[in-house]
Amino acid sequence: MSDVKKVVLAYSGGLDTSVILKWLQETYGCEVVTFTADLGQGEELEPARRKAEMLGIKPENIYVDDLREEFVRDFVFPMFRANAVYEGEYLLGTSIARPLIAKRQIEIARETGADAVCHGATGKGNDQVRFELGYYALEPGIKVIAPWREWDLNSRTKLLDFAEKHQIPIAKDNRGEAPFSVDANLLHISAEGKVLEDPWETAPEYVHTRTTAPEDAPDQPTRVTIDFERGDPVAIDGQKLSPADLLAKLNQLAGDNGIGRLDIVENRFVGMKSRGVYETPGGTILLAAHRAMESITLDREAAHLKDELMPRYAKLIYNGFWWAPEREMLQALIDKSQEHVTGQVRLKLYKGNVIVEGRRSPESLYSQEHVTFEEDTVYDQRDAEGFIKLNALRLRLSGRQK
Template sequence: MAEKRKVVLAYSGGLDTSVILTWLQEKYDAEVITFTADIGQGEEVEPARAKAQQMGVKSIHIEDLREEFARDYVFPMFRANAIYEGEYLLGTSIARPLIAKRLVEIAKEHGAEYISHGATGKGNDQVRFELGAFALAPNLKTIAPWREWDLTSRETLMAYAKERNIPIDFAKSGKKSPYSMDANLLHISYEGGGLEDPYWEPEEDIWRWTVSPEKAPDAPQYVELSYQAGDIVAIDGVTMTPAEVMIKLNELGGKHGIGRLDLVENRYVGMKSRGCYETPAGTIMLRAHRAIESITLDREVAHLKDELMPRYASLVYNGYWWSPERKMLQVMIDESQAPVNGVVRVKLYKGNVIVAGRKSDNSLFDANIATFEDDRGAYNQKDAEGFIRLNGLRLRIAASKGRKMD
């Protein structure tokens, strides 16, 4: 008998991927290898093993990738201050390249020629997974069930599962959230349901990580973040790993109602999408990182980073993490972070992250020059006259020729 084709499936153990597992076995007569990653979604991943075993899967991979995710993906992205369309901190986007990488590695380990995922044909994730696979294993093929099958709703998935005795917790099916959710160490997102009306305000109980700012503590909390080469290495003097930093900041931010976002974004596939996000740690990290950079980066380096940031953010959002251009940008960004060392003090209060102080041995801030008091000759104010005249030369020439500037 010919050997069955092997497919590595990104498997959560939920309804969608459990149906996909059986569908791959039936449709493609495939040997399915499952991969389940713990990237901080806050749910137990080990039950996926029992479900996969019950469905006849022999090769099951369940991995704790939280530290790798924080260290090699989230932290490098935050060195760039990446934010998409002025608001989105890329919580879903940044998780996909790691999952794609492990899918490819497991496929190589087992000699599989296919990978599979549960991303829909309307979303960005299909692009992110598959572009990652192209970059890392160009000959590997992808099976995307949502682009092939005729199961178009949760009801049809449930019916399929019942017909085939797929192990789903049907007792809880009626209590399922009306939203499509994705979570990891950086964020939790909500789409679908009432959110498909962009004028509809989400109910308070949609939020899972954060209290409402109105119900947050009345007293602010001060937190000190220590930086080395652009990364947070300690909180309030306690040394932590990248994943530990994010867990702690999610806890602190959630307590103070920090990190909620209601956003209409432009998907790469062309449509607009409305979603809500909770990103407590990321919101604090972005504000604090810009604060430490404000005293340690040269002006032109800081401005150049800001100019390149939207391109970097788009590359992450659109699935080009493994592209040569993102890697090139990362080398430059990481080089800029060598002097980004020191401490930032932030005040957390009712949904706000307020920078309350920053200090660094690499600080370029010179109080002797910046002072409004006697600078004892550190800065010759008369020099400003020539500076202004030279920079205004083109304006004076245009005005002398009668050109209107309005």
């Protein structure tokens, strides 16, 4: 890798990536391009630009891109069409952001003539896999630099010492041990490590930053109606919103009502178990609403097939295979299933709960005249006898053996 001339670094402006920036310049003697993605993490990103300039990066080599609409429209919404949930609980908030970051890094590498890309993920986690699978899928010949797998700065003390030696500004709260590691975007915020490492210990309340504690949520419920078109949400209470604005609105409604908290131990792709405390407020509403919309618009076997394929699809995203052909094949099937998933869902939000109260659709397969308990003229109940006997035939033949 000694022949690296220019590298695109995924840069947050924090301690780790600022150290990485200087380390790249020292170790590889290469030109560095910084890329900071606004995915709705809720932080001011201009300080990252100023810090990169202070560390010697040319203004034309500093990218700070607002990717919020693309993130929700092209990554979050397609994933939610599948009702994707990893290991029964996790809504994949961190996982789904990585392929977009990788995509934009590769685009910037092409624009700037860079021959390498770099990320700040550690050698223990999933993100190193997600980033690098994305890089290689989109640019097979790209060189990848992963400092945490190369350098000897393997502790916070060493990082701080390196930063002081090279006059890299350190936020005051970084002076001591951080209580936990945080990752955030418009879909979710996650916390891992330190005070959360013992899975028996209750997560401190201060870990939660996007949701009110359910017991402190309003005593009166909030009611909301979501409009769907072909599987995607398009309006809240009749107001059309862009994908990013819609998810932000759902985040606010859910957060105020204590919705979207999750405390899990998950299985990382690299093999170890990890405890995480996640908040996915708007996504929790969206999942319940989308399934309700599908309940009256999807054919039974189509819905069941989707449910059978969903764990495979979710695992692909979790493990970093967004750009793999099998994920794209599954997406084509999922998107086909959404052609008639159009209509409205009415929900009640109350103290951590999302309760579906109503659903309607111009494409509905729900037939009240068929299911009524009153007299009808469309269904002959005597037909059920033959249906049952045919389905029972193999059971009766098997029963004779016993």
